[in-house]
Amino acid sequence: MVLKTFGWSFAITALGLVAAVFYGGWTAVGVVAILAVLEISLSFDNAVVNAGILKKMNAFWQKIFLTVGVLIAVFGMRLIFPVVIVAISAKLGPIEAVDLAFSQPDRYQQLVTDAHPSIAAFGGMFLLMIFLDFIFEERDIQWLRWIERPLAKLGKVDMLSVCIALIALLVASVTVATHAHQHGGVHVDKAATVLLSGIAGLITYLIVGGLSGFFENRLEEEEEREHEEEEEAKRTGKKKSAVVLAGQAAFFMFLYLEVLDASFSFDGVIGAFAITNDIVMMALGLGIGAMYVRSLTVYLVRQGTLDDYVYLEHGAHYAIGALAVILLVTIQYEINDIITGLIGVVLIAWSFLSSLNRNKKLAGAEGKPTASDDKAEVSSGV
Template structure:
């Protein structure tokens, strides 16, 4: 099971590290290894959240997530995305941007760093919406009840998460963004950039998340209808329409997963510049890490880990909320990647331990109930 799920990750690791040695020697080998660990530590919460979505997909779409999804994640977000950001921000052609990335690494790094406020605003708002929609939903299983119970009641107010996100964005754009540059009138442009990028992140979440949720709900309705009228559905051809609908639902959930991964990768891509500004080494290291995150996602799904440890998903969403706040703060203040990674790891570890304690308590309660039942039977005899 372990080899089957992580086999591709092991293979990509070996190929990536060998390529690093040929490209830049053993120093490059070490940098790629460090970048891989950085990506995994920053994205473990991503894997848990992805698993909650991926478990609703069939085996075919899980394979698509591990193949096509990896190509998008590795080559799209870790290699192409930084180049596109440079091309747009510096108003240059893509070929010129690639040449800059390969031959003028310091200038390339500076341009990516200058684009960070817009990247952080987009990713921060997208992740913040994920967290708020989760925390405002009324759930049967609650982890931190003293927080989640009152927030679930507040969540009955329509569009509350959108309103809070917009308020956070306005505060961010007129506080952190205005102080990003002190010279001239640049701070006004920075505030506008952050505001526009944040709104774009919010719109992206609402479109992609809304479509995936819509098709998922339609799929569930169709499955219930088919279950009730199975014979009639077979004669009328409804079974075929359900297959098409399932494909639509899976496609938009897949699209949602890719945008989610993109938002998670922002801090990894920016943080990687603290280790190296070589775009090839960055793509190799972050790509290896992204592969492990995807394999870990599938492993969590196939092992049923989220069903066994029910608070893990809560911990991951709290980590998402923390990451969203940290991304917005980094518009003005620099935060070490170690802190970003540790916040997520600590929250997930805490939720895992809470799940273990819950399972033990339930097992003990069942054991006591079984003992009482046996005692009653014995006394009855």
């Protein structure tokens, strides 16, 4: 099972390290390995959240996630994205931007760093919306009941998450965004950039997440209707339309996953410059890490880990909320990636231990916990 799921990751790791040897010797191998570990540590919560979405897809779309999705993640976000940022910031063509990355790596790094406020605002708002929509949703199983129960009641207010996200963006744009350029004298422009980028992140979430949820709900309704009227569905051809709808639902969920991964990768790409400004080693290291994150996502789905350890998804979403706040804070203040990674690891480890404790209590009370027990439980917490 492990080899089947992580086989491609092991193969990509071997190829990446061999490429690093030929590119820059054993020093490059060390840098690539560090970058891979950095990416995995920063994105473990991404894997847990992805698993919650990916388990709704069939085997075909899981394969798409591991093939096309990896190409987008490795080449799109870890290699092409920094080049595009530089091209836009410096008003250069793509070829000139790539040439700048090799000929003037320090200048290239500076341009990417200068673009960080807008990147952080976009990613921070997207991730913040994911966290807010999760925490304001009424759910059967609760982890930190003293937080989640009152917030779930507040979540009944329409558009509350959007309002809070916009307030957070407004506060960021007139505080940390303004101070970010207090020495350069471009206060208004920087605040406007952060504001526009944050709104773009919010709009992206609403469009992609909205379409994904719409088609998913339509699919569930169609499947329920077909179950009730199976004979009529066969005669009228409704079953065929449901297959098409399933494809639409899966496509938009896949698109949502890719935008989610992009938002998670922002801090990894920016943080990688603290280790190296060589785009080849950066692409190799972050690419290897991204591959493991995807394999881990599929592993969690196939093992049913989220069903067995029901608080993992909660811990991952709290980590997402923390990362969203960190991204907004880094518009002005530098936060070490070790701290960012540790926050996510601690929250997920805490949720995992809470899940173990819950399972032990269920086993003691009922003999042995089952999947039906998990679903039947109204609420639980620590």
